[in-house]
Amino acid sequence: MNVLITGASSGIGAGLARGFARDGHTVGICARREDLLREVLDDCVASAPDSKMWVVDLADLDGVAAFGLQADDELGGIDLLINNAGIPKRRHALNLAPDVVDQVMAVNYASPIRLTLALLPRMIERGRGRILSISSVAARFGPPREAAYSASKAALSAFMESLAVDLDGTPIKIHLVNPGIIDTPLFQLPDNETSLADLEPLPVEVMYEAIKQQLEDDEFEIYVPDWFKDIAANRYGNLGAFIEGSKDYTRERVKQMEAQ
Ligand SMILES: NC(=O)c1ccc[n+]([C@@H]2O[C@H](COP(=O)([O-])OP(=O)(O)OC[C@H]3O[C@@H](n4cnc5c(N)ncnc54)[C@H](OP(=O)(O)O)[C@@H]3O)[C@@H](O)[C@H]2O)c1
Numbered sequence: 001m002n003v004l005i006t007g008a009s010s011g012i013g014a015g016l017a018r019g020f021a022r023d024g025h026t027v028g029i030c031a032r033r034e035d036l037l038r039e040v041l042d043d044c045v046a047s048a049p050d051s052k053m054w055v056v057d058l059a060d061l062d063g064v065a066a067f068g069l070q071a072d073d074e075l076g077g078i079d080l081l082i083n084n085a086g087i088p089k090r091r092h093a094l095n096l097a098p099d100v101v102d103q104v105m106a107v108n109y110a111s112p113i114r115l116t117l118a119l120l121p122r123m124i125e126r127g128r129g130r131i132l133s134i135s136s137v138a139a140r141f142g143p144p145r146e147a148a149y150s151a152s153k154a155a156l157s158a159f160m161e162s163l164a165v166d167l168d169g170t171p172i173k174i175h176l177v178n179p180g181i182i183d184t185p186l187f188q189l190p191d192n193e194t195s196l197a198d199l200e201p202l203p204v205e206v207m208y209e210a211i212k213q214q215l216e217d218d219e220f221e222i223y224v225p226d227w228f229k230d231i232a233a234n235r236y237g238n239l240g241a242f243i244e245g246s247k248d249y250t251r252e253r254v255k256q257m258e259a260q
Pocket of ligand 1: 059087088184
């Protein structure tokens with residue numbers, strides 16, 4: 001299988017690239033930081049020698065479709081697109097400048113949608129293809145300090161839900177992944193406020209195992225870890241109470257962190 005993974009210079013994307021390559025799949029990886037991408041590619045070619053990399057800024061929306069078609073040509077047809085690249089820009093909503101909201105929407109929503117729409121016609125013509133998007137539990141919960149981020153992930157998830165229905169009758173499969181807290185550099189990026197999450201992060205390797213199982217089972221949506229699914233299901237039964245609970249949690253977390 002040929003797998004294109006966006007945002008594979010670090011964290012989840014790098015872990016997925018190494019996992020798919022280890023299992024013998026040819027991977028195409030892209031991101032902005034060439035040195036880090038090169039390290040990931042060196043690991044991948046050891047078991048998947050035709051793997052390739054492209055240095056690309058996916059925030060440059062005008063170039064995204066052309067990049068997708070180039071990667072499709074150079075990989076010899078993408079069987080699985082993994083929309084993974086993303087940025088948090090974690091901050092209190094009152095500290096969010098409008099251009100930062102636009103930037104988050106561009107990278108987390110507009111860019112993967114453009115890539116998806118560019119590749120879909122070719123996948124349909126070939127009679128096979130899967131599109132898997134790394135969304136977030138933030139798409140379902142609206143966590144504190146993540147208004148722009150959670151909105152961008154909710155938009156991505158909503159698009160993919162409708163797309164899955166629209167693609168009925170085609171051979172294309174759509175998948176969503178909602179990670180909780182995974183141990184990646186996302187939580188140490190500059191230009192972000194400290195995360196208020198107090199969960200023990202899971203190692204990045206769990207993502208490949210979970211996604212491999214998801215693809216085998218042909219599941220539309222998974223949560224990693226799985227128990228987030230129950231929280232999502234219960235939340236919609238009483239959204240007002242959930243938001244009041246989130247306020248209590250946030251006040252407590254801020255107090256704890258100020259005391260540290
Ligand atoms: N870690 C978690 O707990 C968690 C939870 C839920 C969802 N997620 C999602 O998982 C995905 C991967 O995040 P991560 O945790 O692995 O964080 P990460 O280590 O910061 O990885 C983000 C990746 O996206 C790439 N990227 C960012 N902006 C880009 C741009 N403009 N053009 C091209 N590539 C770009 C980065 O590469 P360059 O900087 O080299 O371009 C990097 O490879 C994101 O969509 C994130 O929202 C993560």
